[in-house]
Amino acid sequence: MAITFLYPFFWMIMASLTPEKLIGSLTFIPDSFTFNNYLAMFGKIPIGRALLNSMFVSSVITLGVILIGAMVGYALAKTRFMGRNFIFYLIIFTMTLPFQITLIPNYITIVKLGWVDQYTALIIPFLVNNFAILMFRQSFMSVPQALIDAARIDGCSELRIIFQVLFPSIIPTIVTVGILTFMTTWNEVLWPLIVVRDEMVMTMPQLVTLFSVGGRADAQLGVKLASAVLLALPIMIAYSFFQKYFIQSMASSGIK
Amino acid sequence: MAQVKLNHIEKVYEGGFNAAKDINLHVKNKEFVVFVGPSGCGKSTLLRMIAGLEEITSGELYIGEDDVTTTPAKNRGIAMVFQNYALYPHMTVYQNMAFGLKIKKVNKKEIYERVMEASKILELEDLMDKRPGQMSGGQRQRVAIGRAIVRHPKVFLFDEPLSNLDAKLRGQMRVEIAKLHTKLDATMIYVTHDQVEAMTLGDRIAVLNDGRLEQFDTPMNLYNKPDNIFVARFIGSPPMNLIEGQLSNQEKGLRFKDTSGNLEFDIPEDFQKRLIAYTDKRVILGVRSESITDKRDAASINFQGTIATIELLGNEQIIAVTGLTDTVICRVSTKRVCALEDTVELFMDISSIYFFDKESEQRII
Numbered sequence: 301m302a303i304t305f306l307y308p309f310f311w312m313i314m315a316s317l318t319p320e321k322l323i324g325s326l327t328f329i330p331d332s333f334t335f336n337n338y339l340a341m342f343g344k345i346p347i348g349r350a351l352l353n354s355m356f357v358s359s360v361i362t363l364g365v366i367l368i369g370a371m372v373g374y375a376l377a378k379t380r381f382m383g384r385n386f387i388f389y390l391i392i393f394t395m396t397l398p399f400q401i402t403l404i405p406n407y408i409t410i411v412k413l414g415w416v417d418q419y420t421a422l423i424i425p426f427l428v429n430n431f432a433i434l435m436f437r438q439s440f441m442s443v444p445q446a447l448i449d450a451a452r453i454d455g456c457s458e459l460r461i462i463f464q465v466l467f468p469s470i471i472p473t474i475v476t477v478g479i480l481t482f483m484t485t486w487n488e489v490l491w492p493l494i495v496v497r498d499e500m501v502m503t504m505p506q507l508v509t510l511f512s513v514g515g516r517a518d519a520q521l522g523v524k525l526a527s528a529v530l531l532a533l534p535i536m537i538a539y540s541f542f543q544k545y546f547i548q549s550m551a552s553s554g555i556k
Numbered sequence: 557m558a559q560v561k562l563n564h565i566e567k568v569y570e571g572g573f574n575a576a577k578d579i580n581l582h583v584k585n586k587e588f589v590v591f592v593g594p595s596g597c598g599k600s601t602l603l604r605m606i607a608g609l610e611e612i613t614s615g616e617l618y619i620g621e622d623d624v625t626t627t628p629a630k631n632r633g634i635a636m637v638f639q640n641y642a643l644y645p646h647m648t649v650y651q652n653m654a655f656g657l658k659i660k661k662v663n664k665k666e667i668y669e670r671v672m673e674a675s676k677i678l679e680l681e682d683l684m685d686k687r688p689g690q691m692s693g694g695q696r697q698r699v700a701i702g703r704a705i706v707r708h709p710k711v712f713l714f715d716e717p718l719s720n721l722d723a724k725l726r727g728q729m730r731v732e733i734a735k736l737h738t739k740l741d742a743t744m745i746y747v748t749h750d751q752v753e754a755m756t757l758g759d760r761i762a763v764l765n766d767g768r769l770e771q772f773d774t775p776m777n778l779y780n781k782p783d784n785i786f787v788a789r790f791i792g793s794p795p796m797n798l799i800e801g802q803l804s805n806q807e808k809g810l811r812f813k814d815t816s817g818n819l820e821f822d823i824p825e826d827f828q829k830r831l832i833a834y835t836d837k838r839v840i841l842g843v844r845s846e847s848i849t850d851k852r853d854a855a856s857i858n859f860q861g862t863i864a865t866i867e868l869l870g871n872e873q874i875i876a877v878t879g880l881t882d883t884v885i886c887r888v889s890t891k892r893v894c895a896l897e898d899t900v901e902l903f904m905d906i907s908s909i910y911f912f913d914k915e916s917e918q919r920i921i
Contacts, residue, residue, distance in 0.1 A: 380570070446642035449609045450703075454656035455630035468646035 309532075316525040337522035338530075345511050346499055347527065354504040355534070357422045358485040364427040365481045366474060372428075373436025374462050378448060388437070391430045403494070410495050421495040422503065426485060432477045439473040440466065475542050483535055504531055558620035558633070558710040558743055559585045560606060565615035567601055567767075575601040577767040579615070583711075583745060588737050590758035591747045593790070598767040600715055603747045607713050608632050619710055635704035639716040641696040643688040643703070649675075650684045653703045667706075674705040677739065678732075694725045701733075705740070714746040718753065730756060751791055755779075763787050785917040788842050788910065794874060794885045797848070799841040800914070801881065803834050812841060815881040821857040824906060827921050831911060834920065842910035842919075845874065848886035848902050856903035863898045877902065 317333045341347060375381075376388050406425055415421040443466055451465040467474065492506040499507070508527040560583040567576035575598045583589045591599040604610035606617060608629030617625045624632050643652050650671060657667045675681050678698045688696055697717055704712055714733070718726045734757055737744055748754055754761050755775045763770045763778065763786070770790075771783040782788035788796040801814035803823070810823040810831055823831055831839075852858070861879030868890065875894055877884050886902055888894065911920040 444640055444642065446638040446640055447644070449604075449607070449629075449636070450638060450642040451644075452609065453607065453629045453634065453636050455659040460659075465644055468644075 312525050313529055316522060316529045318522065320520055320522045337520075337526040340520070341511075341523045341526050341530075344523070345507055345527075347504070347507065347530065349500060350502050350504040350507040351530070353419075353501060354486060357419060357503055358482050360423050361426045361485045362478050362482045364423070365429045365432045366477055368428055369432030369436045369477060370462055370467070370474075371459075372433045373438075374440050374458075374466070376433070376437045377440035378443075378445070391433055395430045395434075399490075403490070407494055415495070417496055417498040417501055419501065422492060422501075425491070426488075429477075429481060432481065435473055435477050436470075439470040443469055479538060479542055482538060486535055559583060559587075559618075560711055560743065560745065561616075561618040562602075562606075563616040563618075565602070565605065565617065566613045567598070567605060567610065568613045575767050576605070579769050581762060581769060581772060583743060586741055586743055588744045588746065588757060588759045590754040590761045591745065591764060592749065592751060592754040592761055593764035593770075595749060597764040599747045599749075599762075599764045602764070603636075603713055603715055603745060606711075606745065607634055607636050609636075633710040634713055635707040635709035635711075636713040636715065637697070637700045637704050637717045639719050641688065641693075641700045641720075643696060643699055645688050648685050648687055649680060649691075649699050649702075652688070652699055653706050656703065656707055670706045670708070671702075674702040677705065677736070678702050693721050694729060697721065697729060698732075701736070710743065712740075712742055712744040714744065716748055717746075718748070718750075726753075733757065751793065755791070761791075763790060765790075781919070782910070783919055785840065785842075785912050785919075788912070788919070792844060794845050796910070797843045797845065797882070797884045797886075798912075799843070799881050799884065800838065801841055802838055803831060803836065805835045810835065812839075814841070816879070818861075819857075819859045819880050819904075821906060824855075827911070830921055834911075834913070838914045839920070840912040840914055840917075842912060843884075843904055844908070845885045845887050847905040847908045848884060849905075850888045850892055850900065850902060852903050853905055855907040856905050858901055858903050860899055860901055863894055863896055863900060866894050866896065875900075 314329070316337050317335070319332060319334045319336065322332070372391075376384060376391075410416060410421045410425075413420075415424075447465065447469075448461055451461045456465060486503075487505055488503070489505045489509050492503050493509070496502055496506065502510075508524075508531050511527060512524040560581075562579050562581040565576055565579040565581075566574070568574050579602060581589075591602060593599045601610055605612050606619075608624070608627060612625055615625070616623055619632055619634070644655065647655065653671045653674060654667045657670065662670075672681075675684060678701060680695075680698055680702055683691060683695060683699070688699070691699070697720075700717070717733075718729050721729060730753060733746075737757075746753075746757060755778075758775055760772060760774055761778055762772045765786050771778060771787045773781075778787060778791045782791065782796075785798065789798070799814050799819065801812050801819070803810050803812055805811075806822070808822055809825075809828050811820065812823060813820045859880065861877030861884065863875050864878050864883060865876040867874040871890065872887050873890055873892075873894060875886060875888055877886065877900065884902075888900075894900070909921075912918065913920055
């Protein structure tokens with residue numbers, strides 16, 4: 301199983317390090333290594349800038365999703381107010397709507413707000429995430445009420461209860477939501493393609509896609525693969541750091 | 557330290573469930589009051605309302621001289637100890653105890669002094685750097701009590717603090733809490749479903765049932781002068797025996813006859829006056845198990861029954877006997893050899909009996 305998953309990946313890395321003309325006859329370990337593909341790519345597109353853009357956009361979204369998701373999840377799990385269940389089911393319901401359905405209305409909104417070609421267009425629509433809300437709600441439900449009561453008597457505000465008292469107890473959930481959000485945001489291509497045309501604001505997947513498919517790579521496979529490796533790298537690094545929590549949380553949340 | 561006054565307190569939940577019905581209660585300054593009652597009687601809800609963790613539907617609550625009915629929990633000057641300790645799992649013992657003071661922006665030196673003072677009282681000095689996960693249940697509960705002490709509250713609230721501990725530890729902690737009350741000289745309100753805890757700790761006990769306050773009195777009065785059948789059954793182990801029967805007026809005065817007809821006796825002189833209004837009416841006779849024995853006594857009357865169960869306790873045996881309207885539980889010395897299905901002659905001390913009105917369930921005598 302692992303080999304079937306890993307082989308194409310390994311091949312991609314090797315191929316990106318192989319001189320262009322040898323890629324066709326690539327063996328498992330190539331005879332000669334070169335970084336020319338990477339250098340060529342850097343010369344053709346502002347990939348460094350795109351990397352920063354992606355970092356910025358994904359980090360802000362991840363942070364926002366965790367903060368907002370935790371607040372909404374807490375309210376749904378631990379406070380009593382009219383229509384709480386209705387709101388919760390409404391949020392669940394929105395999970396059944398595919399992104400493509402809301403694509404056009406969202407685009408129109410962005411145009412009306414004048415956010416085209418701006419970071420706000422890439423960030424704000426993703427700040428509230430129904431999946432994160434669900435995950436946080438479930439974790440907060442399992443926290444004993446007495447802990448919250450104790451904090452309240454100690455004089456904590458609701459925000460302090462969430463972020464100072466309860467957060468340390470639900471680290472696996474935070475890490476899972478963080479990684480999943482970061483990953484999906486990082487890999488998002490469709491939405492940036494629609495709202496951003498300025499190369500300086502583009503995220504990496506968008507730029508790489510345009511570069512590979514749009515013909516600017518001059519059909520050079522090696523260069524395309526080099527950009528693909530660069531695209532996959534941050535997620536892999538993040539995953540290797542957090543995998544302990546990730547697996548733990550996946551196992552306990554029952555989400556596959 | 558301060559008194560706590562509850563005036564006509566009501567709690568109605570969203571679905572219409574009435575968890576507290578017109579509760580009036582006055583906890584005096586420095587008093588140790590226990591709320592006791594079966595599960596779901598509303599005792600924890602009442603405590604949580606005093607703490608400010610549960611909204612009061614109607615009525616007024618005073619702590620000291622202040623009306624705190626709508627005051628948030630943090631400003632009521634109370635501290636609470638929970639059943640499952642509710643310690644912050646990621647903080648050390650010191651941080652747990654200091655947390656509330658830190659939020660209140662008490663200066664560091666004073667925090668240190670107060671935490672150390674509390675840890676000395678509770679013998680927690682060696683545990684200051686441990687986290688809750690590394691400690692036993694008893695230690696955790698001590699930390700939770702410590703966290704309450706450092707706040708210097710006007711009133712301490714305990715919500716079944718010993719329920720999660722094993723029997724031996726529970727006994728030790730009970731003694732410690734009693735000592736603490738003497739040492740701190742504080743007003744304390746304590747919720748439990750365990751009547752032994754209630755009887756041993758409380759200066760006064762509030763017995764609650766189905767959201768109502770059944771009786772609020774000293775432990776001895778609850779035992780010796782229960783207001784109604786519920787209190788009579790709830791306080792004391794084994795519970796008071798209740799035998800249904802009827803009073804009739806005979807030549808010598810009132811006479812009681814139980815429904816089965818196997819128990820019949822003349823009502824003692826002193827009780828006649830108060831029972832006369834119940835002539836020819838159904839009443840319930842109440843007798844504590846220690847008032848029924850196998851020894852004849854001047855003031856006792858005898859009846860016969862069949863042994864249904866035997867519990868040997870070492871110094872005595874508790875036997876359940878059938879033959880009257882209901883099964884009767886009594887205490888017999890271990891010298892007497894008992895066997896199931898045996899017929900025994902028992903003696904009831906009729907100088908210490910109770911009568912309850914069958915309709916209202918209130919005590920007549």
